[in-house]
Amino acid sequence: MTILRSLTLLLAACALAAGFGRDFFAIAEGLHVLPQGRLPSDSRLGPLKDLDGYFPLNVPRTRAAWELRRDRLRRRVLVAAGLWPMPERTPLNAVIHGCVERDDFTVERVYFESLPGHYVTGLLFRPQGKQGRLPGVLCPYGHNGRLQNHGPQKIRQLIVEGRERFEGSGRFPKLARCAQLARMGCVTFIYDMLGYADSLQIHKDVAHELAQPRPQLDTPERWGLFSTQAELRLQNSMGLQTYNSIRSLDFLCSLPDVDPKRIGVTGSSGGGAQTFFLCAVDPRPTVSFPQGMVATTMQGTCLCENACYLRIGTGNVEFAALFAPKPMGLTAAGDWTREMMTKGYPELQDLYELYVARENVFCKSLVQFPHNYNYVTRAVMYNWFNEHLQLGLTEPIVEKDFTPLTPQEWTVWNNEYRAPRGGDEYEVSLTKWLDEQSRKQLDGMRPTDGDSFKHFREIVGGALETIVGRELPPPDAVARETIATEDRGEFFLSKDLIRQTQHGEELPAVWLYPQRASQNGQLIIWVDGQGKQGLFDADGAPRAEIQTLLAKGFAIVGIDLFMQGEFLADGHPISQTRVHAGPQPAAGYTFGYNHPLFIQRVHDVMTVAAVARDGEESPAIHLVGVHGAGPIVAAAGAQLGDAVVKRIVDTDDFRFASIRSYRDVNFVPGSVKYGDLPAILALSAPHPLWIAGEGGTLPELVAATYQAAGSDGNVHAIDGNVNDLVRAAFGD
Numbered sequence: 001m002t003i004l005r006s007l008t009l010l011l012a013a014c015a016l017a018a019g020f021g022r023d024f025f026a027i028a029e030g031l032h033v034l035p036q037g038r039l040p041s042d043s044r045l046g047p048l049k050d051l052d053g054y055f056p057l058n059v060p061r062t063r064a065a066w067e068l069r070r071d072r073l074r075r076r077v078l079v080a081a082g083l084w085p086m087p088e089r090t091p092l093n094a095v096i097h098g099c100v101e102r103d104d105f106t107v108e109r110v111y112f113e114s115l116p117g118h119y120v121t122g123l124l125f126r127p128q129g130k131q132g133r134l135p136g137v138l139c140p141y142g143h144n145g146r147l148q149n150h151g152p153q154k155i156r157q158l159i160v161e162g163r164e165r166f167e168g169s170g171r172f173p174k175l176a177r178c179a180q181l182a183r184m185g186c187v188t189f190i191y192d193m194l195g196y197a198d199s200l201q202i203h204k205d206v207a208h209e210l211a212q213p214r215p216q217l218d219t220p221e222r223w224g225l226f227s228t229q230a231e232l233r234l235q236n237s238m239g240l241q242t243y244n245s246i247r248s249l250d251f252l253c254s255l256p257d258v259d260p261k262r263i264g265v266t267g268s269s270g271g272g273a274q275t276f277f278l279c280a281v282d283p284r285p286t287v288s289f290p291q292g293m294v295a296t297t298m299q300g301t302c303l304c305e306n307a308c309y310l311r312i313g314t315g316n317v318e319f320a321a322l323f324a325p326k327p328m329g330l331t332a333a334g335d336w337t338r339e340m341m342t343k344g345y346p347e348l349q350d351l352y353e354l355y356v357a358r359e360n361v362f363c364k365s366l367v368q369f370p371h372n373y374n375y376v377t378r379a380v381m382y383n384w385f386n387e388h389l390q391l392g393l394t395e396p397i398v399e400k401d402f403t404p405l406t407p408q409e410w411t412v413w414n415n416e417y418r419a420p421r422g423g424d425e426y427e428v429s430l431t432k433w434l435d436e437q438s439r440k441q442l443d444g445m446r447p448t449d450g451d452s453f454k455h456f457r458e459i460v461g462g463a464l465e466t467i468v469g470r471e472l473p474p475p476d477a478v479a480r481e482t483i484a485t486e487d488r489g490e491f492f493l494s495k496d497l498i499r500q501t502q503h504g505e506e507l508p509a510v511w512l513y514p515q516r517a518s519q520n521g522q523l524i525i526w527v528d529g530q531g532k533q534g535l536f537d538a539d540g541a542p543r544a545e546i547q548t549l550l551a552k553g554f555a556i557v558g559i560d561l562f563m564q565g566e567f568l569a570d571g572h573p574i575s576q577t578r579v580h581a582g583p584q585p586a587a588g589y590t591f592g593y594n595h596p597l598f599i600q601r602v603h604d605v606m607t608v609a610a611v612a613r614d615g616e617e618s619p620a621i622h623l624v625g626v627h628g629a630g631p632i633v634a635a636a637g638a639q640l641g642d643a644v645v646k647r648i649v650d651t652d653d654f655r656f657a658s659i660r661s662y663r664d665v666n667f668v669p670g671s672v673k674y675g676d677l678p679a680i681l682a683l684s685a686p687h688p689l690w691i692a693g694e695g696g697t698l699p700e701l702v703a704a705t706y707q708a709a710g711s712d713g714n715v716h717a718i719d720g721n722v723n724d725l726v727r728a729a730f731g732d
Contacts, residue, residue, distance in 0.1 A: 030540060031533055033483050033495040033508035034566055040497070043504035044562055044600060049593040051299045051306065055315025057347040063354040070322055072466070073314060077280050077322075079466040079670065080310035080592070081239035085459050086246075087437055090116050094251055096124060097417060100409045102402050104128050105182035109412045110189065111198070114247035118430060119420055121198035121412045122146070122191035122248070123175070125182035126257070133259035135389040136252045137181050138285075139190040140245060140278070141174050142269030142292070143208065143302060146190055146197040147410060148174055163374040166401040170375065175410075177266075177378050180399045184382065185391055187258050191248045193270065194237055194304065198412040201422035202430075207237040208302050213585050217424060220657065224427045226303065226586045228662045232672040233438065235431050236588060237304040238277075245278040253284065260284065262389050266381055268292040268373035273305050273316070280322040287388035289329040289381045291373050294320045296343045298336040306588035308669035312469055312595060317344045324348075325355035329384035330363040335371035375399060438673050446701060447708030453685070456705065461638070461683050463674045468639055469595060470603055473610040477502035480611045490515065491542070491550050498559065500607040507604055508532065508566040509559040512542065512550060520553030522645075523612050523619040527605055527636075529628030531565035532558035545726045552730065555619065559608055561601040561632070563665075587662040591669055598632065598668050605636035609643055622646040622729075626722050630654070630693065631666065631677055638683035647684050648729045650722060651677060651693035678702055686711030692718040692725040 039045060060066040078084035094112035108124045123146070127134065141148075155164060155171045164170035169179065174190060181188040195204030202225070205211075210226055218227035225237060253260040264287045267275045272293035279288045293300060294316050300306065320328065328348075332340040345363040352361045364380050382397040413419035420426075445460065447453040479499045486493045494511040510532050513519065526546070528534025535558040537543050542550065549556060560566050595603070605623065612621050621644050625633025630649040637647035656671035675682075678699035681691065686709040691698065696719025706715040718728045 031495070031510055031536070032566060033497060033510070040506040040508060040560075040567060041504075042506045042562070042567070045567070048590060050589065051301060051311075051593065052297070053299075053593065055296050055299060055311065055317065057296070057315075057317040057321060057344060057351070059347050059350045059354075066351065066354055073318065073322060074281055075462055076309060076312075076314065076466050077242075077277060077319065079463050080234065080307040081242045081277070081281075082234035082236065082434070082438075082670075082673065083239055083243060083281070084463055084466075085441060087115070087243065087434075087441075089247070089250065092247065092251055092254070094254075095417065098409070098414075100405065101128075102179070105179055105402075107405060107409065109410075109417075110191075110251070111412050111417070112247070112251055114244045115430070115433070117420070119199070119201065120191050120244045120248060120251075122189055123178065123410060123412075125178040125188040125190070127182045127185050127187070130185050130257075132257075134257055135186045135262035135264065135385075135391065136255070136258040136260070137186045137188040137264040137266065137385070137389075138245070138248055138252055138278075139174070139178055139181075139188060140241075140265070140267035140271040140274035141190065141193065141196075142267065142271045143193070144174075144269075146174055146192055148172065158374070163369060163372065163376065165375045165399065168404055169402045172404055173373060173375075173378075175405060176375075176399065176402075177373065177381075179402050180378070180382060180397075181385070183400065184386065184393060184397065186264070186385070186389065187252070187255060189248060189252050191244065193274075194241055194244075197410075198419070200413075200419050201426050202237070202240075203422065206427065207240075208304055210303060210584055210586065217428065222428050223431055224424065225431065226588075228587075228660060228667070229672075230431055231308060231587045231591075231662055231667075231669045232656060232659065233431075233435055234308065234670040234673050235434055236307045238307040238310070238588070241274055241304055242277050242281070245274055246282055249278070249282060249284055262286055264288065264385050264389055266291065266385075268377075269371065270300070270302055270305060273300055276316065276320045276323070279326075279328075280319050285323075285326070287327045287329075287385060288323055289384055290320055291331060291377060291381070292333065292335070292337065292371060294330055294344065295337040295340060297339070303584060303586055303588070306586070306592045308588050308591040309466060309469070310588070310592045312593060317348065321348055321351050324352050325357035325360055327360045327384070327388040328362075329381060330361075331377050331380055332363060332365045332367055333369050333371055333377075334367045338367050341365050442675050442679075447682075447705045449708055450710070453705065453708040456708075457683065460674050460679050463670065464635065464638055464680065464683060467668065467670055468599055468602055468635065470606060470639075472606055472613075472640060472643055473500055473502060475610070475614045478607055478610045478614065480615070490547075498608055498611050500603070503603075505562075505603070505607065507559050507561070507607065509557055509608065510535070512546070512556045512558075514550045514553050514555065518551070518553045519555065521619050522553070522622065523555045523557065524549060524622045524624055525605065525608050525612065526556050526558045527561070527623065527625045527629040527633050528558065529626070531560040533565065534558065534627055545723050548723075549726065549730060554730070557608060557612065559604060561604045561629075563597060563601075587667075587669060591662075596668055598666050599635075601629075601632050602635045602639070605632060606639060609636070609640055613643055620645050622648065624648040624726070624729075626650045626725075628652065628654075631656075631680070634677060634680045634684070637687070637689070638680055641687070644687070646688045646690070646729055648690045648725055649681065649692070650725055651681075651691060653693050653695070675701060682706070685709040686714055688714045690716045690718060690725060690729040692720060692722075695719065
């Protein structure tokens with residue numbers, strides 16, 4: 001069932017449950033702001049963004065502005081990868097064996113544990129006859145695998161076309177790259193992608209090519225990658241590979257013959273993506289060459305290149321820019337990077353110019369070649385690394401041939417060094433272990449005093465900031481247009497359109513004002529699971545609690561959040577029903593580029609708060625969330641800080657962990673990882689908060705956080721209905 005169809009049924013069910021019966025939609029029609037049949041003019045009703053969109057780099061005017069954005073983008077990468085906060089670095093227990101000698105380099109087989117029992121495998125190339133500490137180069141690779149073999153016929157054709165030079169080593173372009181770097185004096189480690197070569201524990205068909213959902217591996221007790229349970233915890237193959245890259249760098253820098261101050265990273269295609277992700281979040285690389293994936297167009301089709309939240313408002317060129325001002329080389333090929341010389345590279349140059357380091361970014365046009373890391377392209381990288389790793393070699397550097405490795409020489413596992421077990425049971429054990437470690441980290445962050453409260457806000461609050469992805473809009477980004485007004489006797493009703501002009505969003509809203517003599521200068525943003533019609537009963541009169549608040553002088557605004565009320569044409573879903581924007585059934589293809597519906601509704605609450613803040617009255621603002629909208633108000637309230645005075649939340653005992661499908665209207669990736677709804681509620685501290693729906697008790701984390709913030713008198717648990725909650729928060 002699609003999100004929109006689910007939402008329509010939910011609205012209908014809520015109406016019947018509330019006793020509205022068949023008059024419900026008639027009341028809703030009486031509150032219409034727009035003409036019947038017209039939908040709001042809202043950009044979100046258009047097509048979803050996907051991996052084939054346009055992803056430009058917009059260079060800020062100042063270095064300070066860029067560095068603020070840079071820090072937020074780095075956090076975005078880490079959150080999307082499930083690495084915020086970074087897991088504890090457990091012992092690598094590295095094993096190096098089976099040294100093979102060639103004329104001017106050696107090759108050794110390597111495996112180590114990036115996580116306990118989770119093995120990274122690869123080959124270590126070392127130069128012969130070099131002394132002292134040498135530069136290290138890390139070589140991730142793409143989807144042809146470490147053992148990519150052009151074969152005897154294709155290599156001859158590639159030589160004729162000028163794409164390769166040697167029939168021997170040229171057949172194995174990834175190993176040829178490592179061999180040449182070792183000849184140049186670099187200790188070079190090429191490590192395996194999940195499911196390729198000797199990385200056997202998670203199969204390639206899962207990590208990169210999952211074709212169908214696996215309901216047997218998507219329960220709260222037992223789940224695998226790309227399940228709803230995994231996404232609620234931000235467990236994904238992109239994150240696993242990024243962490244493997246970080247631990248591979250740990251391994252390389254730990255070697256006694258490696259200079260940790262001279263570290264290069266280069267990979268192509270999927271390996272290019274791994275290169276710029278690693279260089280975005282780890283400060284140790286000093287020079288990079290992310291080949292074949294830095295572009296303003298296609299962002300990567302594989303599961304391992306996509307994750308929820310990753311590319312919302314950003315893209316690969318900007319990820320690569322996070323390496324500035326350190327030296328970064330690129331090429332443009334006859335693939336999706338073909339326009340880099342005019343779209344992407346000039347902006348990178350401008351960004352590097354903010355550091356007066358324009359010469360530190362370089363892109364060479366090789367559009368005569370298709371997608372590649374061929375002999376010609378590798379030569380560009382060799383010269384770049386020669387300069388920036390201070391190798392001191394005479395240029396141009398010419399790659400040499402070598403006798404290819406045999407299968408016995410390139411295989412990590414053998415009878416002496418046996419491969420670990422993999423498959424479904426291993427995958428389940430890995431996701432379970434990651435979940436347990438994440439919960440331990442969260443338990444360790446439970447606030448107990450001012451310092452731990454600050455740390456909790458930095459980590460959990462920082463994650464929520466990334467997930468929400470917006471701040472309170474500035475005054476020039478919001479507008480309110482009154483469409484009609486009505487005098488209802490005891491109150492005035494205004495039908496309005498509220499706009500977030502920065503993002504092209506439009507919300508139908510009704511404002512209820514008490515008679516002027518009784519106004520108290522305070523406004524309640526009433527967020528209801530039934531939209532703005534939730535302010536009214538079955539007879540079209542304000543509900544009892546609304547009448548009570550009007551009598552006390554409160555102004556009240558009710559809104560149709562995105563995909564509520566007037567966003568539904570004639571009570572039916574609109575035509576935009578697409579949930580997946582990619583080739584495989586994984587949430588990252590959609591929510592890696594688009595905010596989840598729940599978060600879009602949080603944005604709507606923030607927009608209304610901004611309009612109220614900037615209105616002529618400038619009232620004191622309060623938030624109320626009821627009838628299923630309590631979690632939305634909790635998330636918005638955590639972001640709004642001093643802009644809102646009171647937060648009143650009926651949770652209805654909801655938890656994100658109860659969600660069973662990423663098509664659910666309340667699905668929020670990462671919500672369980674970061675402590676579920678109690679953690680979101682806790683982030684309202686120290687501001688006044690009233691909570692119902694929890695059986696009259698405060699969740700432990702909420703109580704602890706408010707106490708640590710020195711504001712335990714500002715949080716209240718109510719055992720009762722919406723009327724009881726309103727009376728407790730605003731007086732009898």
